[in-house]
Amino acid sequence: MGLLTALARGLVRGADRMSPFTSKRGPRSHNKGRGAKQLGVLTAGRKFILLREMVPQFIVPNLEGFKLKPYVSYRAPEGSEPPMTAKQLFSEVVAPRIEKDVKDGTFEPGNLEKYGFEPTQEGKLFQLFPKNYVR
Amino acid sequence: MRLSALLCAGRLRIPPGYRHGTWRPETAAAQRRNPPGQRRNKIFVEPIAREDWKVFRGDTVQVLVGKDAGKQAMVTQVVRARNWVVVEGLNTHYRYVNRTAKYAGTYIASEAPLLLSQISLVDPEDRKPTEVEWRYTEEGERVRVSLRSGRIIPLPLRERRDGIVPEQWIDGPKDTTVKDALEKTYSPSLKTFEEEIMDAMGIVETRRPKKSYWY
Numbered sequence: 001m002g003l004l005t006a007l008a009r010g011l012v013r014g015a016d017r018m019s020p021f022t023s024k025r026g027p028r029s030h031n032k033g034r035g036a037k038q039l040g041v042l043t044a045g046r047k048f049i050l051l052r053e054m055v056p057q058f059i060v061p062n063l064e065g066f067k068l069k070p071y072v073s074y075r076a077p078e079g080s081e082p083p084m085t086a087k088q089l090f091s092e093v094v095a096p097r098i099e100k101d102v103k104d105g106t107f108e109p110g111n112l113e114k115y116g117f118e119p120t121q122e123g124k125l126f127q128l129f130p131k132n133y134v135r
Numbered sequence: 136m137r138l139s140a141l142l143c144a145g146r147l148r149i150p151p152g153y154r155h156g157t158w159r160p161e162t163a164a165a166q167r168r169n170p171p172g173q174r175r176n177k178i179f180v181e182p183i184a185r186e187d188w189k190v191f192r193g194d195t196v197q198v199l200v201g202k203d204a205g206k207q208a209m210v211t212q213v214v215r216a217r218n219w220v221v222v223e224g225l226n227t228h229y230r231y232v233n234r235t236a237k238y239a240g241t242y243i244a245s246e247a248p249l250l251l252s253q254i255s256l257v258d259p260e261d262r263k264p265t266e267v268e269w270r271y272t273e274e275g276e277r278v279r280v281s282l283r284s285g286r287i288i289p290l291p292l293r294e295r296r297d298g299i300v301p302e303q304w305i306d307g308p309k310d311t312t313v314k315d316a317l318e319k320t321y322s323p324s325l326k327t328f329e330e331e332i333m334d335a336m337g338i339v340e341t342r343r344p345k346k347s348y349w350y
Contacts, residue, residue: 061336067315074304076313084323092323116325125340126327132344133329 154178155216157248180218181251189256189267189279190220193291197264198225200253207257211246219248258284 023032040050094115101107113119121127147160154175158165190196190210197207203225212221226247231240255264258281265281267288272278279288294300306312324331333340 059332059336059338061332067311067318069309069311071307071310072316073306073310073313074299074301075306076311076316089323089325093325123343125343126329128327133327135328 152177153216155214157212157214157219157221178217180216183215183218183251187269188215189269190251190254191291191293193294194288195257196220196222196254197257198222198249198253199255199264201226201249203227207262212248214248217248218251220251220254221246221248222254225249256281256288258286259288260284260286 023030023034026032037054039054040048042048097115098107118124121129126133149160150171152174153160153169156165156168158168160166160169190213192210192213194210195207196210198204206225208222208225210220211223213219214221224244224246226249227244228247229242230245231242234240256267256279257263258265261284263283265283267279267281269277270280272287279290280286281288326334332338
């Protein structure tokens with residue numbers, strides 16, 4: 001039984017070199033972060049200015065009368081609806097409006113904004129492409 | 136590498152010459168019997184394809200060989216790697232458990248595993264041993280059919296590992312009821328989720344982020 005089998009049996013010689021060197025290890029002078037984002041700007045003179053816009057806020061509507069809870073009962077059956085596609089969204093929301101206008105005769109191909117068409121994403125707060133919000 | 140690799144054994148890798156016992160590979164008893172680096176003589180096992188496996192936990196089977204030959208009981212454990220089936224209360228030998236320095240231990244009966252060739256599935260109405268085959272019903276469902284009488288042997292109910300029986304579950308205070316969970320409240324709209332919340336809460340945001348470029 002050579003050295004390799006003795007090691008393989010779980011006899012660890014020395015410290016574990018492969019575990020990550022986190023902020024929980026090392027001397028008191030070892031100051032390391034754990035990957036939190038910088039919420040401001042570090043200026044000259046090593047002064048840190050906190051920017052209120054970068055601090056995340058939870059926007060939570062009023063949950064009075066909200067029936068969904070954190071967990072789902074085990075008795076609920078499995079199965080779900082197919083995910084919403086762009087085609088399905090169009091056919092449910094926009095297509096009926098266009099059909100109604102075509103039947104009334106007020107359909108204008110040049111004015112598609114009233115059905116939700118957006119020629120550019122400039123000027124919008126939540127742009128769809130390139131996506132500028134975090135979901 | 137050794138300690139952290141042993142600690143993060145999420146998905147256990149079973150080495151090729153592993154000798155399977157009646158314990159699960161992650162238990163202490165199995166790890167004691169199969170330390171890493173152990174090589175044992177090969178045990179030859181009749182290869183049975185995954186789709187052809189017929190015996191499941193909870194099935195009633197009859198033992199054909201041994202001192203309990205002719206008796207029927209339920210299957211409590213299946214070890215597919217060795218074609219083993221452990222039947223409740225049959226093919227037992229006796230041993231002592233929980234032995235300490237002062238106490239000799241409790242004398243209990245422990246079941247030994249039986250091979251698939253020593254076992255036979257039982258017709259549900261006849262209650263006699265039969266040969267069984269996998270066949271398809273007219274609806275397309277795959278079922279086990281007894282060859283002698285043609286009756287379908289239903290699959291035993293699969294119990295959950297955590298012991299919860301969904302039909303008998305009592306909802307706690309943090310559980311959404313089935314009616315609320317299945318309610319369809321989605322109304323499709325062209326607004327994004329964030330825009331809908333802003334409209335609902337009356338938040339007006341006129342500032343726009345500064346334009347920036349990246350490569």
